[in-house]
Every structure is written in C-alpha cells, then in structure tokens.
Amino acid sequence: MKKVLALVLFAAIIAAIIWLLIHFKGFGGLGKDSDKGEGKNGTSVSEVVEKKETTTSEEATEVKTEKSTEAIKTEVISISISKDEYIYNNNMISFDDLINEIKSKDNDIQIELSIDDTAAKNTVDELTDKLDELGYKNYKKLDK
Known part of the structure; x- marks a missing residue:
C-alpha cells in the first residue's frame, strides 16, 4: 500500500512539473501564448x-x-533633537533662538529633523507644531 501511494505521489509531482513547464514556456516556446509576437527571431x-x-x-x-x-532653489537646514535639546550647526540652541533662525529663512526651505532615540516626544512635537504654525511644510523626520 505504501509503494502504491508513493508511486501516485511521484506521478502527481511529475505531472505538476510538466504542467508548470508547459504553462510558463519552459519548453522553448511550446507553452501558453507561444504564437504571439512578430514571428521567429522578430526581436533580438x-x-x-x-x-x-x-x-x-x-x-x-x-x-x-x-x-x-x-x-x-532650496536650502536644507539640519536640526538634531536629543533628549530635550536642539542641535543646530553643531551647537546646542534654545527653542526661541532656533525658531528665530528658521524664521529668517524662506518658507520653501527644506528642514531635516534628526530625531535621536532619547529625544523627548514633547520636544519633537513642540518644534513640529511651531513649524506647522509658521507655514513650514517641507520638513522630514529622520530617525537615527
């Protein structure tokens, strides 16, 4: 009984392989839709x-x-946020000074916010809310 079951299973696997090869053009163009195209060697x-x-x-x-x-056209400002501190031009800067610095730039400026794992959520939210309020929509949050 086990030999018969093994033979049937083997035959089913072989039949499935043959069907897949024919269906997906495995035999050199003998598969499904093989007659479409410009003819033999139409496109090299x-x-x-x-x-x-x-x-x-x-x-x-x-x-x-x-x-x-x-x-x-656009200048990029990179601001890093770690814990509850803002870092701009490799210097720690207060929130008000940072906002004044951003205000001096054009509204089309690209702002990249590099957010550290230790950054406080309210610190990030405070900055993004202020940027939205001022009309700066071109900022990206980059996780470190």
Whole structure:
C-alpha cells in the first residue's frame, strides 16, 4: 500500500512539473501564448537591452536635472533633537533662538529633523507644531 501511494505521489509531482513547464514556456516556446509576437527571431535580445539602457539613461538625466534644479532653489537646514535639546550647526540652541533662525529663512526651505532615540516626544512635537504654525511644510523626520 505504501509503494502504491508513493508511486501516485511521484506521478502527481511529475505531472505538476510538466504542467508548470508547459504553462510558463519552459519548453522553448511550446507553452501558453507561444504564437504571439512578430514571428521567429522578430526581436533580438540586444535590441531589447539597448532600448532599456536608452530609457534608463534618459530618465537618470531627467532625475539628475530635477534634483540639481531643486538643490539650487532650496536650502536644507539640519536640526538634531536629543533628549530635550536642539542641535543646530553643531551647537546646542534654545527653542526661541532656533525658531528665530528658521524664521529668517524662506518658507520653501527644506528642514531635516534628526530625531535621536532619547529625544523627548514633547520636544519633537513642540518644534513640529511651531513649524506647522509658521507655514513650514517641507520638513522630514529622520530617525537615527
């Protein structure tokens, strides 16, 4: 009985493998939808690669151009928050002085908030609430 069960299981596995190979074009184009296309050797592999490389190069150039244009337009302020302290330009700064420094900048400025694991939630919330109140929407919270 065990031998018969093993043979049936083995036959089922072989049948499943054959079905998968045929269904997913495993036998050199004998699978499902193998008659679609331009015919035999309609498109070579090198043509496909060239098209992808050209598209990728153009997109990369466009992305670099956009990023460099944005970099020229926007300045980035990096603020670190640790415990209940604000660190700006590698110096500890009070909340009021930090807000005055930010106010002197344009509203389109990019602000990066590096939040330490030890940062107090109310310290972070106080700064983000004030930034929202002043109209600075371009800030990112970066966790360390």
